[in-house]
Each structure stands twice: as C-alpha cells, then as structure tokens.
Amino acid sequence: MGDYDKYIVKPFDWAERPLIHHDREVMDGIGPLMAFLNTDMVGDADLNIFIHHIDVKNPPGPDYVEMHAHEVSQAYVFPLPGITFEVTLGDEVHRVESPATVFIPPRLRHTVKIIEGSGIEVSIVRNEKYEQSLAEDADG
Amino acid sequence: MGKYDGLIAKPFDWEDRDLVFHSANGLAELGPLIAFLNREMVDGADINIFVHHIEVKGDEAPDYVDVHTHDCSQAYVFPEEGLRFEVILGEETHVAESPATVFIPAGLRHNLKILSGKGIEVCILRKGYYG
Numbered sequence: 001m002g003d004y005d006k007y008i009v010k011p012f013d014w015a016e017r018p019l020i021h022h023d024r025e026v027m028d029g030i031g032p033l034m035a036f037l038n039t040d041m042v043g044d045a046d047l048n049i050f051i052h053h054i055d056v057k058n059p060p061g062p063d064y065v066e067m068h069a070h071e072v073s074q075a076y077v078f079p080l081p082g083i084t085f086e087v088t089l090g091d092e093v094h095r096v097e098s099p100a101t102v103f104i105p106p107r108l109r110h111t112v113k114i115i116e117g118s119g120i121e122v123s124i125v126r127n128e129k130y131e132q133s134l135a136e137d138a139d140g
Numbered sequence: 141m142g143k144y145d146g147l148i149a150k151p152f153d154w155e156d157r158d159l160v161f162h163s164a165n166g167l168a169e170l171g172p173l174i175a176f177l178n179r180e181m182v183d184g185a186d187i188n189i190f191v192h193h194i195e196v197k198g199d200e201a202p203d204y205v206d207v208h209t210h211d212c213s214q215a216y217v218f219p220e221e222g223l224r225f226e227v228i229l230g231e232e233t234h235v236a237e238s239p240a241t242v243f244i245p246a247g248l249r250h251n252l253k254i255l256s257g258k259g260i261e262v263c264i265l266r267k268g269y270y271g
Contacts, residue, residue: 103185
C-alpha cells in the first residue's frame with residue numbers, strides 16, 4: 001500500500017442509485033451507467049465522470065433526462081463512431097453523429113437523447129458531486 | 141446556424157503537433173492521439189480532452205511521456221477491458237488493468253506507460269489546454 005493507491009479506482013455500475021433529472025430505469029434500458037470518478041470514489045476529486053454503455057435496440061432511443069443546467073461546465077464525449085444523438089442547448093436542437101464532443105458552459109440548459117447506434121458516452125462535470133453542480137435558475 | 145453550434149466539436153488527429161512532455165513518435169507507435177476538446181476547438185472551454193487509440197503490437201510498449209506535473213487536476217480514464225498500464229504517482233509505481241480511472245491531483249508528479257493490450261484512454265485535464 002502506498003499513499004497514492006487511493007487515486008486508482010475501479011468503475012462500478014450506478015445501478016438503481018438515483019441521478020437527479022434522469023430517469024434511471026429508462027436510462028438503463030439502453031445500457032448500464034458506470035461511475036468512473038466522483039468524491040465518494042476519490043475524496044479530493046474535482047471531476048465527476050460517468051460512462052454510459054449504449055445500445056439502442058429500437059430506435060429512436062427513449063427520453064431519459066430533463067432539461068437542466070449546472071453551475072460548472074460539462075462535456076459529453078462520444079469517443080467512437082456508431083452513435084447518432086440529439087443534444088438540446090438552450091432552445092436549439094442539434095443532431096450529431098459520433099465521434100464528437102459537446103461542451104456545455106456553466107448555466108446553459110441542456111439535455112441529450114440517443115437516437116440510434118451503440119457505443120459509449122463519457123460525461124464529465126468539472127466539479128465534485130453531480131448533484132452539487134446543478135443550477136436551479138439557468139440561462140438559455 | 142445557431143448561437144450554440146460552436147459548442148459541438150468534431151475530433152481530429154493530433155498527428156505530429158507538439159505535446160509538451162510527450163514523444164510524438166512514442167505516442168504514434170501505440171496509435172493515433174485524437175483531440176476531442178480544447179479552447180481552440182471550443183471558445184471558452186475549460187476542459188482539455190484527448191482520446192488515445194492504443195494497440196501494443198510488440199513485446200514491449202514504448203516510453204512516451206516524461207514524469208511531469210500540472211497546475212490543475214487530471215484524470216486518465218480507461219473505459220473498457222483490455223489494457224494493462226503502469227502509472228507513476230509521486231515516488232510510487234502502480235500497475236493496473238482497465239477498466240479504471242487514475243485521478244491526479246494538481247501538483248502531483250506522474251507518468252503513464254501502457255504495458256499491453258488494446259483499447260482507448262481518455263485523458264482529461266481540468267483546464268482548456270494541455271500544459
């Protein structure tokens with residue numbers, strides 16, 4: 001054991017745990033959500049990272065997240081080809097094919113919907129716990 | 141054109157562009173390094189993201205990065221099974237297998253070496269540029 005073992009963590013299935021603004025049952029219907037980094041996993045982490053393993057068997061995929069905003073920035077990263085998704089930024093709806101990144105500035109209202117395909121989505125929030133990042137009265 | 145079009149970025153191959161502390165040849169030997177987010181891709185971005193597509197073909201993978209530090213935190217994310225890597229954190233050397241995350245607090249000396257396997261690494265730096 002060293003001083004820094006604590007910084008290497010194994011992901012786990014978020015399973016039935018709640019995620020504010022998200023319908024977890026519907027979300028899990030297109031694949032498991034894995035927690036890769038948060039302050040429960042690493043006490044001083046200032047990044048929150050989830051990876052959603054996605055496989056849409058009956059396109060288009062379901063709605064599972066309400067419009068919401070964070071007090072900090074966020075990025076959706078689709079690292080591999082194979083997914084078509086729709087992202088709402090303020091009052092604009094954009095349809096995008098992976099690979100792609102969506103950067104969401106603080107307080108911009110947003111949501112995402114997977115239209116079709118399979119692959120992974122990496123969600124990165126630039127602070128600690130996901131819930132602590134939420135903004136109640138957002139822009140856009 | 142909408143006012144938020146600029147928030148959606150298409151990745152591109154970093155190719156032979158400089159990356160401080162890193163050997164471009166060593167990186168390329170393992171596979172392409174793809175830029176997914178930085179402040180030049182998206183104005184105002186305060187997160188830097190690379191995705192490295194990795195395949196160790198020979199018996200030994202190259203060393204491609206010097207031990208270094210950043211003034212902000214960083215995370216190496218290995219999303220799927222299939223990679224074995226060695227990470228230096230301070231004076232400690234750890235070997236781990238994917239899937240895994242390595243969180244690196246601001247100011248902690250670190251290094252990464254891929255030992256074997258195939259997959260992707262997502263490198264996230266908590267500011268808009270690598271350095």
